[in-house]
Amino acid sequence: MSAKPVPTAYRPCVGVMLVNADGLVFVGKRIDTKEGDWWQMPQGGVDQGEELDSAVMRELAEETGIRVEHVSLIARTRESIRYDLPEDLLGKLWGGKYRGQEQHWYLLRFKGSDADIDLEAHDPPEFCDWKWVEADSLPDLIIPFKKRVYRKVLEEFSSLI
Numbered sequence: 162m163s164a165k166p167v168p169t170a171y172r173p174c175v176g177v178m179l180v181n182a183d184g185l186v187f188v189g190k191r192i193d194t195k196e197g198d199w200w201q202m203p204q205g206g207v208d209q210g211e212e213l214d215s216a217v218m219r220e221l222a223e224e225t226g227i228r229v230e231h232v233s234l235i236a237r238t239r240e241s242i243r244y245d246l247p248e249d250l251l252g253k254l255w256g257g258k259y260r261g262q263e264q265h266w267y268l269l270r271f272k273g274s275d276a277d278i279d280l281e282a283h284d285p286p287e288f289c290d291w292k293w294v295e296a297d298s299l300p301d302l303i304i305p306f307k308k309r310v311y312r313k314v315l316e317e318f319s320s321l322i
Contacts, residue, residue: 171243171263172255175217176204178296178314179225179232181271184322186296189224189280189288200292200302202311204264206255213237217267224287226279227271235268235321242266242313247306264310268318296322 179187179202188200205220207213218229245261280288294302296319299311 168258168260170259171261172259173207174204174262174264175207175213175220176202176264176266176310176314177217177221178202178266178268178318178322179221179227179271180235180268180296180322181293183293184296185293186299186322187225187271187278188292188294188299188302190290191287192285192289193287194304197304199304200294201304201307202299202314204262213265217265217269221269223283224280225291226282227273227277231273231277232269232271235270236318237268238266238314238317242310244307244310266314266318268321 177187181187186202188202190198190200203221203224205216205224207216211219218232221227221232222229241263242265243261243263246259278291280286280291296315299315300308303311
């Protein structure tokens, strides 16, 4: 029996570090994560032909219900950040087409109130719970194979939070 070929492409993706007036960062608990108590910042795929700036606002609205008028752009990562899926997930996510994601991260300031957050704005929702956390705690909250990504995002954005 021969092994399935490992995909070589990376899924184009955007991620959002959303910070409130107190400098705390939004994280959501994914509905589909069966093991572990993992929290993550909003992120998602870029549609074919979609601009990154549009994708980030769409993903933010889908995952949190937060509308564009409730945020302001502070920064974008200078370069994209790639990560590979662990072997046990290769071929199982995204139709088996990608070996990981290539993410462009955005730092956004939240200008709304907690009442503007609606995890059920999109059907199906991606998060079942959310909270504001200290930025330095992010690498401890994320699933282990994404820790390096979160450290890089923190490194680039920490002075701007």
